Amino acid sequence: MGLPEGNERRRFHGTKRACNLGDKGSTMLCSLPECSLCGIIKTSFKLSLAGTAHPWRRKAGRFGAGIYTSATSSKSNDYCKNLPSARSTCKAMLLTKVVAGNGEKLTKTDARRTGPSPGYDSVPRLLPFRYLNYDELVVYDEHAAIPAYLIMYESKT
Template sequence: MPSLVFSGRELDQYRRRRNAAPSPDSFGIDFQQCPYSCSDASSCKLRCRVAEAPRSVFSMEDSPSAVSSGGALRVRRGVDISELFMPASKVSQSRGQSTLLSISTSAARSFCLICGAKPQHQRALICSMACDEKVRLRGHKIMRIPYDHASHKSIVNQFESSWRHTGKKCPAVKHVYLIVSPKLVVDRYEAYRERVEARGNFAATGRSAGNENRRWHGTRRECDLGEDGQTEPCTLPTCSLCKIVRESFDLRFFKGRTGWGRFGRGIYTSSTSSKSDDYACDATAQSSLKSMILAKVVVGRGCKMRYDDTTLTAPPLGYDSVLGEKGARLNYDEVVVYSNEAIRPAYLILYEV
């Protein structure tokens, strides 16, 4: 089994944390919400948080005496030990915090969130239709993605590399979740993508089917979804985030916060995370985190536009979307689609305010 290697100093820090809170629940484990359906510490699959330590966390091939003498102890891969030290991105490492996360993410791996098997695609989170059905039968709406998963690393990298506002410091990502959309939403999205691909034949030119892209969307959160083990969306009518998580995007709520649309009545996203941050609003006074959605968008053939056209209710003839280009009236890019089927929420991230 692959392993992480920690120095004696790092393990001393870990043990001090553990001694202060020896109970698994002290690490914030909510086994009712565990994406692996764990019922207690003894059955935990050790991918969500450290539940049994050090017996089940540390490999027995390394003796404790080696650590006490300045050596290193191996930690089993799959244990999200970085959760105990809380830095969640390269940004937080630059602030002089622990380097444990850099160790765990540098060896990112791929595994199914349900059964643990290795999926065919490196960043896939669910390996099969059978596991997908299990997710839906269990009623999951969001599932936390462990720090050592390749998908987690990919999403954090996209967030940090697309933070382009020079006047805003890139915040640290704390949590990343998979959004489990209703099957009807996924089926309609995939059918739409197939239709766009049939028209544009994007895959033949090396692009993804339907010219699918991941784009950021900032919206309003009025609850603690994603914090403290809370994985059930609220039902507050004004919590736009939870409504999107539960039901996906809906054009009926166009103009909900901004009051207008530069390119008409559409659903707006951006490749620039710092731009979407301008629209991310957290109404929970107690929270120190903000939320943002990373959506899958069928861009298809995009019509590049630099000037406002607030009358649009569909892309120009022969196009599938509108691409608002930087310059003229825009400081950063926008992607606008005019059909609910052209977009679906894929991931939820929580990051520092």
């Protein structure tokens, strides 16, 4: 795409929420261990927790244990979940700053990946792709993704 290495992208990230952070007047981060949203905001992303927010899915995603983001908000919405303790009609999503660097474009999934191939910094997968409906950008370095904005929205899904 003609962009220099180290290029930064803004991408959506969906996760689970156990509190009411972001709801009317609620601005305090919670300390509930099951609240991935507050955990990410407090300490940023942790690769050791990759995939634990959604136990019904494979622990590692289609491209291994990494930090998954998408330019498509509806893709990230699929991963936004309020736990019963949240008692909220709103959902929360993060808009992150992701340093893509030199992206390795893949032609097939590989859930065993622990990072991109040598010489690459991330795994961007853009459409068309046989097993993917939306684009994804996966980084394997915790410092390559920073939660920047909290987006609160109402959703019927």
